[in-house]
Amino acid sequence: MNADLTIRLGGAELPNPVVTAAGCAGAGRELARFFDVSSIGAVTTKSVMLEPHAGRPAPRMAETPSGMLNTVGMQGPGIDVFLQRDLPWLLSRGARAIVSIAGTGTAEFGELARRVSGAAGVSAIEVNLSCPDPADPGGRYFADDPASAAAVVGTVRSHARSDVPVLAKLAADVPDVVELASACVEARADGLSMINTVRGMAIDTRTLRPAVAGGVGGLSGPAIRPLAVGCVFRVHEALPDVPIVGMGGVRTGADVVEFMAAGASAVAVGTTNFSDPSACARVLRQFTEELEARGIERARDLVGAAHGEGVGA
Incomplete structure (x- = not known):
């Protein structure tokens, strides 16, 4: 049986539901040595900003139980280099590009959207709302407040x-x-992408100091998967017609099945790429095997199965 793996995200059609998570594959070059980046649904690029950014000081990463803590920051060459070098390279490989953007204010997000969408071949724009809101005196992220998030998205x-x-x-x-x-x-x-990393902290018990610069970092990996699946389930239950890209600790094809059953239309592979750069290709192969073992002819029929939809009806 050859299952139909195609899925839709808004107006974009992808050949299969497996994509990369932003920040875990650059713009695809790092992974292209290990598998054909055009074989997966899409490559979600690392969040790009208007100007070049050096990111945060070291140490930037720390291993945690079943996860990873990072404070990489928005390191990158800026939008000019991205549009002139990184995006053309990715598209030349036949890959679909979901471009993640991050701004220091609402106006910057708007300018990034204008420039990115003006480039031919972009499949979608992902709005990274986990950026500090400069208008908030407490330094909260846009994602912390629905009104602030809505202003950016609008x-x-x-x-x-x-x-x-x-x-x-x-x-x-x-x-x-x-x-x-x-x-x-x-x-x-x-559509929606969820979830981003979860804020957390680790202490180096030898030095009794925070394990990453800045103290608090973003926790990712299998430790957050149940939290991510729960969020996808709740949001799909409330907004069943809105496509979701689910992510958080995905390592296997069975994890893709779980997220799609919760309500995700596509599923992103993130942290595991650092230890297994061929993970996306492996996860896609395993997912296809999962469909065949269950006799499911269309991947999209899995979406919402845990709610009694599709194959769960």
């Missing part, structure tokens, strides 16, 4: 080309993820 949507889907990337450590998701959809997000 600006991106108004500046992006109408045929380029806009995906709002949500955090889990917020008062109400469903309220946040609803606000973004009302601001005309075409």
Whole structure:
């Protein structure tokens, strides 16, 4: 049996539901040595900003139980280099590109959306809402407040080309993820990506100092998968018609099945790429085997199965 793996994210059609998570594969070059990047659904690029950024000082990463803590920051060459070098390279390999953008304010997000959507071949824009809001005196992230998140998403949507889907990337450590998701959809997000890393901390017991510079970092990996699956389930239950890219600790094809059953249309592979750079190809192969073993002819029929939809109906 050859299952139909195609899925849709807003107006974008992808050949299969396996994509990379932003920040875990650069713009695809690092992974291209290990597998054909055009074979997966899409490559989500590392968040790009208007200007070049050096990122945060070392140490930037620390291993944690079943996960990783990072404070890499928005290191990158800026939008000019990305559009002139990185995006053309990725598209020349036949890959689909979901471009993650990060801004220091609403206006910057709008300018990034305008420039990215003006480039030919972009499948979607992912809005990284886990950036500090300069208008908030407490330094909260845009994702911490539904109104702030909605303002960013609305600006991106108004500046992006109408045929380029806009995906709002949500955090889990917020008062109400469903309220946040609803606000973004009302601001005309075409879909949602969830979840981003969860803020956490590790202490080096030898030095008795924080294990990463800045103290608090973003926790990713298998430790957060149950949290991520729960968020996807709740948001799909509230917004069943909104496509979701699920992510958080994905390591196997069975993990893809779990996220899709919770309500995700596509599933991103992130942290495991650092230890297994061929993980996306392996996860896609395992996912296909999972479908064949279950006799499922279309991948999209898995979406919402845990809610009694599709194959779960």
